[in-house]
Amino acid sequence: MKYKAIKLIKRPALKITPDIFQTVTLETPALESGQILLKQTHMSLDPAMRGWMSADTNSYIPPVELGAVMRSSGVAEVVESKNDRFPVGARVVGMIGWTEYAVSKGDGLQKLPPDIPAEAVLCVLALPGLTAYQGLVEIGKPKAGETLVVSGAAGSVGAMVGQIAKAEGLRVIGTAGTDEKCRWLEDELGFDKAINYKKDDLAKQLAAATPKGVDIYFENTGGPVQHIVFGRMNAHGRIIVCGMIADYNTDKPSPGPNWLNIIRKRLTITGFTMPDHWDQVPAMMAKLSAYYMAGKLKYRAHKLQGLESAIEGINLLFTGGNTGKLMVVL
Ligand SMILES: NC(=O)c1ccc[n+]([C@@H]2O[C@H](COP(=O)([O-])OP(=O)(O)OC[C@H]3O[C@@H](n4cnc5c(N)ncnc54)[C@H](OP(=O)(O)O)[C@@H]3O)[C@@H](O)[C@H]2O)c1
Incomplete structure (x- = not known):
């Protein structure tokens, strides 16, 4: 099956401009044992991405390599599976990237309960x-x-x-x-x-x-x-x-x-x-879920449509044009 992904091909001069990205069409591979195929449904856009695009190797996380799919977190559904921990239909949150589909072994992915909407995950629990x-x-x-x-x-x-x-x-x-x-x-x-x-x-x-x-x-x-x-x-x-x-x-x-x-x-x-605190994520998610279930954490999502809307849309974060958590619905 063919799908789109967006690669980082240049470092931004100061502002993020469309020429630093390249949209590519890829083919989903046949899965190996232990792998899953993810269909991303909601992709998060975050100010930190500006730092990840730069060449700075002194930060808390290495830069995205030129030619690699741009880094991001998101919510996805397992659509094919050769991994018993992640059956078809399971929903996950984790680092998936600027892509419609991704192959993973499940490392770093958190399984999500079925009753929490994807928007609430990206706005509250992530x-x-x-x-x-x-x-x-x-x-x-x-x-x-x-x-x-x-x-x-x-x-x-x-x-x-x-x-x-x-x-x-x-x-x-x-x-x-x-x-x-x-x-x-x-x-x-x-x-x-x-x-x-x-x-x-x-x-x-x-x-x-x-x-x-x-x-x-x-x-x-x-x-x-x-x-x-x-x-x-x-x-x-x-x-x-x-x-x-x-x-x-x-x-x-x-x-x-x-x-x-x-x-x-x-x-x-x-x-x-x-x-630095990923080991505490399950405990923190439990605390956040409690606030959320008690109606104490309201949110609003600013939704862009389609993978390529990320290219221009990410700049809303720097102009203040986003009203709520910026995300791309795929
Ligand atoms: N340390 C961490 O682990 C961590 C994790 C996540 C986020 N962050 C940081 O937390 C901050 C907020 O991130 P977020 O994801 O919640 O983004 P966000 O607040 O949803 O969006 C960015 C907002 O920043 C404001 N802004 C943009 N340029 C500004 C400027 N020059 N002066 C003052 N405000 C400006 C704008 O709102 P206004 O309309 O109010 O100007 C814009 O809507 C960012 O600095 C981000 O890097 C840190």
Whole structure:
């Protein structure tokens, strides 16, 4: 059977442009013992892909090799199987790539219960929820009554962070790039306050929204928000550095805040990446499932249609054009 896949054939100069990809038509091979054939149904697009496309070998994960199928996670159905662990009809989530079909031995794939929709898997149980849980709960150690600020709050990670924090009894303030996103955070997700960092007087509104200062800052974006929140951190505050999307498409990273306040306020600043914590995924998925089943984790998916929509669509993440978890439906 013929299918399409997209290979990375060039490194991006700064922005991601269509010429760095090549769509190829491939033929599914006959399976060997232990192999399964996956038909991908939902493919995740993530800001981290910008880093995976670059030649940087000093990061937490090696770059995608030129000529290889672009790396991504996704949800897939087993359509042929020579592996008893993964019968035909089973659904899985894992690293599948920018491709309609993939052959696998099952390594790194998690089997999914039949009753959770694929969108909920990618929005809650996969990278966004896992990242939010690892960063906020395991690193941030939130306590009821504390104040949390999350940047990129209407994004897939940020929305999970804010909701988990609300479920744990924190006061939650988020920053996002449109009034519509801010309304969604306040009206649908129950954030105490959402601030449009592109338009509102961020310093003034943040000061008003955090009368007792900020105990936890969950950093998803960098940019000007970082400096303003940094100035409001309480003594013994925790800053969880998850992402710096404002700096992904530039060769001039913005300067960070002065370190004097780290001493004066005795701050703990921790960077982390989810791939370091894959061994904890089953336990974290169980915790996330419990929040989800209790109706405490709402989500919205921004769905693109067809494999090749990823080529232009991935840039929505860098313009703020995505409303919710960006994914391609295949
Ligand atoms: N450490 C980890 O293991 C890990 C795992 C997953 C994700 N992350 C990081 O977490 C962050 C969020 O990822 P996500 O998957 O949840 O993406 P997302 O928030 O769903 O989408 C990206 C959002 O970032 C905002 N943005 C883009 N450029 C910006 C800029 N210059 N300044 C401020 N905001 C900007 C846009 O929202 P607005 O409309 O609000 O501007 C955009 O919608 C990213 O930095 C990502 O790299 C880290």
